[in-house]
Amino acid sequence: MIAILVAAGVALVVALFGTPLFIRFLTKKQYGQFVRQDGPTSHFTKRGTPTMGGVVIIGATLIGIAVAMIVSERIPSVSMWLALYLMVGLGAVGFADDLTKIRRARSLGLTPMAKIIGQGFVGISFAFLALRFPNANLRTPASTRISFLRDTNLDFAVFGATIGLILFIIWANFLITAWSNAVNLTDGLDGLATGVSLVVFMGYIVIGIWQFNQSCQRFISAGPSCYETRDPRDLAIVAAAIVGACFGFLWWNASPAKIFMGDTGSLALGGALAALSILSRTELLAVILGGLFVIIVLSDVIQIGFFKLTRKRVFKMAPLHHHFELSGWGEVTIVIRFWLISGLFVVLGMGLFYAEWVVS
Numbered sequence: 001m002i003a004i005l006v007a008a009g010v011a012l013v014v015a016l017f018g019t020p021l022f023i024r025f026l027t028k029k030q031y032g033q034f035v036r037q038d039g040p041t042s043h044f045t046k047r048g049t050p051t052m053g054g055v056v057i058i059g060a061t062l063i064g065i066a067v068a069m070i071v072s073e074r075i076p077s078v079s080m081w082l083a084l085y086l087m088v089g090l091g092a093v094g095f096a097d098d099l100t101k102i103r104r105a106r107s108l109g110l111t112p113m114a115k116i117i118g119q120g121f122v123g124i125s126f127a128f129l130a131l132r133f134p135n136a137n138l139r140t141p142a143s144t145r146i147s148f149l150r151d152t153n154l155d156f157a158v159f160g161a162t163i164g165l166i167l168f169i170i171w172a173n174f175l176i177t178a179w180s181n182a183v184n185l186t187d188g189l190d191g192l193a194t195g196v197s198l199v200v201f202m203g204y205i206v207i208g209i210w211q212f213n214q215s216c217q218r219f220i221s222a223g224p225s226c227y228e229t230r231d232p233r234d235l236a237i238v239a240a241a242i243v244g245a246c247f248g249f250l251w252w253n254a255s256p257a258k259i260f261m262g263d264t265g266s267l268a269l270g271g272a273l274a275a276l277s278i279l280s281r282t283e284l285l286a287v288i289l290g291g292l293f294v295i296i297v298l299s300d301v302i303q304i305g306f307f308k309l310t311r312k313r314v315f316k317m318a319p320l321h322h323h324f325e326l327s328g329w330g331e332v333t334i335v336i337r338f339w340l341i342s343g344l345f346v347v348l349g350m351g352l353f354y355a356e357w358v359v360s
Contacts, residue, residue, distance in 0.1 A: 003072040007237045008244035011064030015248025019056050023259050026050035031102050049257060052098045054265025057245045058091045064241035078133040079141040079231035082126060083238045083275040089122035090180055091268030098262040119177060127172035130278065137217060139230045144168045147281040149356040150227060172278055180270030182293035185300055185319050187266045190255035192321060192335045196292050196342040197269045198246040201239045203289045203346040204276045207353060208236025211280065225357055235280055242272055255332050285353060291345030292338055296320055
């Protein structure tokens with residue numbers, strides 16, 4: 001528990017005091033945000049605001065975890081390394097995208113193919129490695145089973161080892177792409193994606209702690225109420241560090257934002273969410289915990305699909321938060337209410353998680 005608190009506290013302090021230093025650096029370099037021309041006109045005033053703040057979130061997370069490991073005199077587990085690899089790897093892709101936008105002085109960054117290649121390499125290698133490195137109990141960081149509150153009986157391995165591995169890699173990369181794009185789409189208002197991410201990762205702190213206390217490795221014989229996750233405590237430490245980093249960054253990212261996280265941050269946070277859901281065996285539960293992210297994505301899909309079919313729009317603008325902006329809602333009002341909705345989704349998800357354990 002001490003390591004979890006240290007990771008969160010150190011990451012918070014680093015992000016809180018490191019962000020203004022990074023803002024000065026970005027301002028000196030004139031690394032500012034370029035705003036989409038078809039977006040709400042109120043966003044034009046944000047043009048030039050420093051971006052790539054995700055560098056601070058990633059850096060604070062890594063420092064928080066490093067200090068926590070030193071204090072607790074522990075060596076990071078394979079699961080922790082994998083979660084950080086996916087987070088930093090996708091963050092690097094986002095960094096390249098942000099840097100391209102700045103150098104080209106436009107709101108479009110890497111080409112779609114370049115993004116696919118970058119995300120694909122990181123995602124495929126993560127999925128492949130997640131089924132390796134068995135511990136003394138022959139438990140790997142991830143499993144080929146589709147999981148909800150824990151692993152279900154839907155197992156890709158029934159198709160054979162090779163096909164099962166391929167199907168798992170496809171499934172894992174679908175989750176990685178979905179979550180990274182979901183956070184990216186949500187990052188459209190000051191503090192929105194940061195606040196929602198903070199709430200969701202708080203849920204994963206609780207899940208990690210609970211799974212560790214009820215781990216099958218802590219019992220002589222595994223029963224229906226214990227969890228088969230390999231390194232739940234380390235996953236809780238990762239989630240705690242991200243929460244602390246987001247909390248410190250939000251101080252400067254809240255309206256009026258002094259800095260944006262950019263694709264560097266949104267892809268990194270999406271990758272971390274995907275990693276935690278896969279490694280904690282809660283892949284489908286994450287859909288509930290991150291329900292606000294899902295709603296944002298669905299609003300975009302509905303808008304595009306309906307327009308292609310009827311040439312009419314369901315929303316005034318997609319994603320959903322822009323619809324409410326054009327409906328006259330204030331930016332701060334939208335952000336706070338979306339935070340509250342996200343909190344309700346996390347409470348619902350945690351309720352289902354606990355209820356399943358009680359009745360098992």
